[in-house]
Amino acid sequence: xxxxxxxxxxxxxxxxxxxxxxxxxxxxxxxxxxxxxxxxxxxxxxxxxxxxxxxxxxxxxxxxxxxxxxxxxxxxxxxxxxxxxxxxxxxxxxxxxxxxxxxxxxxxxxxxxxxxxxxxxxxxxxxxxxxxxxxxxxxxxxxxxxxxxxxxxxxxxxxxxxxxxxxxxxxxxxxxxxxxxxxxxxxxxxxxxxx
Amino acid sequence: xxxxxxxxxxxxxxxxxxxxxxxxxxxxxxxxxxxxxxxxxxxxxxxxxxxxxxxxxxxxxxxxxxxxxxxxxxxxxxxxxxxxxxxxxxxxxxxxxxxxxxxxxxxxxxxxxxxxxxxxxxxxxxxxxxxxxxxxxxxxxxxxxxxxxxxxxxxxxxxxxxxxxxxxxxxxxxxxxxxxxxxxxxxxxxxxxxxxxxxxxxxxxxxxxxxxxxxxxxxxxxxxxxxxxxxxxxxxxxxxxxxxxxxxxxxxxxxxxxxxxxxxxxxxx
Numbered sequence: 001x002x003x004x005x006x007x008x009x010x011x012x013x014x015x016x017x018x019x020x021x022x023x024x025x026x027x028x029x030x031x032x033x034x035x036x037x038x039x040x041x042x043x044x045x046x047x048x049x050x051x052x053x054x055x056x057x058x059x060x061x062x063x064x065x066x067x068x069x070x071x072x073x074x075x076x077x078x079x080x081x082x083x084x085x086x087x088x089x090x091x092x093x094x095x096x097x098x099x100x101x102x103x104x105x106x107x108x109x110x111x112x113x114x115x116x117x118x119x120x121x122x123x124x125x126x127x128x129x130x131x132x133x134x135x136x137x138x139x140x141x142x143x144x145x146x147x148x149x150x151x152x153x154x155x156x157x158x159x160x161x162x163x164x165x166x167x168x169x170x171x172x173x174x175x176x177x178x179x180x181x182x183x184x185x186x187x188x189x190x191x192x193x194x195x
Numbered sequence: 196x197x198x199x200x201x202x203x204x205x206x207x208x209x210x211x212x213x214x215x216x217x218x219x220x221x222x223x224x225x226x227x228x229x230x231x232x233x234x235x236x237x238x239x240x241x242x243x244x245x246x247x248x249x250x251x252x253x254x255x256x257x258x259x260x261x262x263x264x265x266x267x268x269x270x271x272x273x274x275x276x277x278x279x280x281x282x283x284x285x286x287x288x289x290x291x292x293x294x295x296x297x298x299x300x301x302x303x304x305x306x307x308x309x310x311x312x313x314x315x316x317x318x319x320x321x322x323x324x325x326x327x328x329x330x331x332x333x334x335x336x337x338x339x340x341x342x343x344x345x346x347x348x349x350x351x352x353x354x355x356x357x358x359x360x361x362x363x364x365x366x367x368x369x370x371x372x373x374x375x376x377x378x379x380x381x382x383x384x385x386x387x388x389x390x391x392x393x394x395x396x397x398x399x400x401x402x403x404x405x406x407x408x409x410x411x412x413x414x415x416x417x418x419x420x421x422x423x424x425x426x427x428x429x430x431x432x433x434x435x436x437x438x439x440x441x442x443x444x445x446x447x448x449x450x451x452x453x454x455x456x457x458x459x460x461x462x463x464x
Contacts, residue, residue, distance in 0.1 A: 071410045071439050072417070084439050087410070090223035098221040099410040099439050102228070102264040118223050 008152055008192050010038050011126040012075065014119055016112030016142065018045040018134025020162025022054070024182055025132075029061035029080075031186045036064050036078045037193040041091075043083040043115045045108050045136065055082050071099045083110040090118040106138035116142020125150030128192065130185065132156045134166030143170045154178045154188060197229050201241045205229070208249050215259060216392045219416035228262045235261075260330050264411060267301040268346065269308045271406075272438055273356030276308060278457045280358050283433055284316045287401055293322040296400045296427065298391060298420075299408035300326035303337025303384075308354075309404070310380040311366060315359070319383055325398065327389035334386045340376040344369055391420045396427040403428060406458075407437035414444055421445045425462070434460045 017024065021044060032040075046054055052068065058080075059066035065079045075081070075095045083089035087099040089110050105111035116129050116139065129146040131139045133156055143153050153176045158164025160181040170176055180188060197205075202225065209215045217225060238244040247254045270276050287293050293313075297306050306326045313319040328334050336342075351363035367374040389397070391408070403424050409417050424434055425447055434442075434451065436458045442448045451460035 069439070070441050070443075071437075072414055072441075072444055087439060088224075090221070090227070092221065092223050092413075098223050100221075100224040100227070100264065101266050101407050101410070101437075102224075103266065114227065118227070121223070121226075 007194050008128060009126065010123075010128045010152070010192050011077070012039045012041060012119060012123050013128045013130065013189070013192065014041050014043065014116055014142075014146075015130045015132065016043045016116065016134075016139045016166075017132030018108075018112075018136050018138065018163070018166055020133030022057075023133075023162065024156065024185075025058060026061055027182055028186055028189070029058060031190070032062060032064065033190055034063050036080070039075045039077050040064075040080045041075075041083070041089070041115065041119070042081065043089060043110050043112045045110075045112075045134065045138070046085050054085075058082060069097045069099070071097065073097050083115060085110075088114040090114065091122045093122055095122065106136055108136065108138050112139035113142040117145040120145040120149045120151060123149075123151065127151035128154065130154040130156075131167050131170050133161035133163050135163040136166055137169045139166055140169045140173050143176070144174045147174050152177050154180060154185065156185065157181050197226060197233060197241065199226075201245075202226060202229065205245060205248060208245065212249055213255055214393075215390075217262070219392065219413045219419075221411050221413055224264075224411055225262065228264070232258065232261045256332065260332055263329060265301045265330065265333050266407075267304045268353075269304045269350040270353035270357050270359075271305070273353045275435070275438070275457060275459075276312065276353075276357035278454060278459060279309075279435070280312055280316070282454055282457075283402065283459065284312065284318060286431075288316065288318060290401065291321065293318060293402075294398060294400045295322060295324045296398070296403045297324065297326040298389070298403060298405040298424070300328050300334075300337060300386075301330075302333045302342070303340070303386075304342065304350075305404060305406065306337060306384055307340065307366075307376050307380055310383065311354070311359070312357075313383075314380065315361070319380075322383055324384045325400075326384055326386050329388065329390050331388055334388065338381075338384075338386045340378070340381045341373050342376070344372045344374055347374060391423065392416065396423055398427065399429045400427055400432060401429055402433045402435065404435045406435060407440070409436065409440050418445055421447050425450075428462050430462065430464055432462045434462070436460075 055068040068082045068084050090098045155167035155170050155176045157179050158168040313322050354363045367376045453460050
């Protein structure tokens with residue numbers, strides 16, 4: 001049988017991170033293909049104040065449309081979305097966002113688990129979950145949910161993360177398909193939906 | 196984990212047996228809330244959960260209270276309160292009487308925040324604050340004006356950031372880990388159950404606050420509720436929504452003007 005190069009197809013890619021993940025995003029965003037062939041949804045643990053400095057900082061690093069999510073925004077391919085501070089970010093079956101200000105999950109709002117689990121329900125196997133640096137176990141249950149629905153998992157290599165705990169938890173508790181350093185994650189993201 | 200079809204069964208029961216309509220709530224959030232309650236209350240199967248909700252009216256109260264979200268705080272988003280203080284209240288000051296509606300007030304923290312603003316603007320004596328919620332239980336808490344002591348430090352900081360000049364503690368007395376807000380603040384409050392899904396307009400208001408409630412509704416229900424608010428606002432009345440809520444998907448967009456940088460809209464004419 002001829003060997004075929006594996007390319008992953010995805011309608012949406014989720015990136016979750018906490019301590020040490022903003023630095024990774026600042027490196028990663030400028031290297032993304034333009035235009036993007038998928039929707040990119042970013043969930044970061046952040047201060048619970050509604051200021052736009054993080055959104056401004058990240059949006060400067062990309063030419064793709066970038067927005068901090070408003071309630072009921074439709075998810076469009078090619079667009080990068082950031083979960084707003086102090087709300088959980090959920091995804092509806094019609095591929096629009098809903099916000100939720102209920103209790104913190106894993107001491108966090110937004111919680112990575114909440115978004116990842118909700119997205120897994122909607123996108124099934126057409127979803128990729130990426131977990132970056134962080135000092136919290138948030139994200140592991142979300143990664144498990146994505147796996148269960150046939151999606152693909154990527155974790156930042158814990159040794160290359162500022163804090164390896166978050167990706168390490170996912171690696172220990174589910175089957176992560178690719179454990180990569182930042183350069184590897186960049187290469188991976190550029191291979192999605194090609195050929 | 197609950198299946199979509201099971202959610203449909205439960206929602207149909209809630210309408211048919213109890214008259215609560217959750218069918219136009221944001222489905223993803225509702226599903227999460229039901230799953231959370233299923234785990235908390237350790238139902239061995241969906242059938243048991245469904246049976247309790249159908250037949251046990253005490254449990255129904257718990258179900259409605261837990262499935263809806265009752266998170267609230269005082270002076271949340273201080274710059275929002277600063278805008279109320281500086282840009283909204285002065286335009287209402289000339290009125291002989293000020294009517295305010297807190298729709299979906301939960302345990303009342305925002306109502307007390309508003310009463311403090313009105314008090315400091317010397318307007319409380321001629322104001323009436325209507326505060327409504329779907330849950331009778333949370334209204335009991337609001338009516339009592341008794342809250343946990345623990346978050347007061349945060350609230351006090353929020354209050355100062357909103358432009359408050361007093362020592363926040365003059366507004367309450369503390370005892371045994373709780374605080375009770377002064378009755379001079381609550382004297383102008385009227386608490387009542389009101390369901391935004393099924394109830395009608397009940398008065399005309401100068402300001403309606405409904406923050407972080409619409410996020411739990413789908414677009415169709417949001418439009419219904421916004422129309423209800425439109426019907427309930429007098430000319431040049433104000434509508435205040437949560438930090439990530441918007442009129443952009445609604446027909447009200449055309450006849451309301453947004454205050455710069457804030458989630459406050461003013462009805463034109």
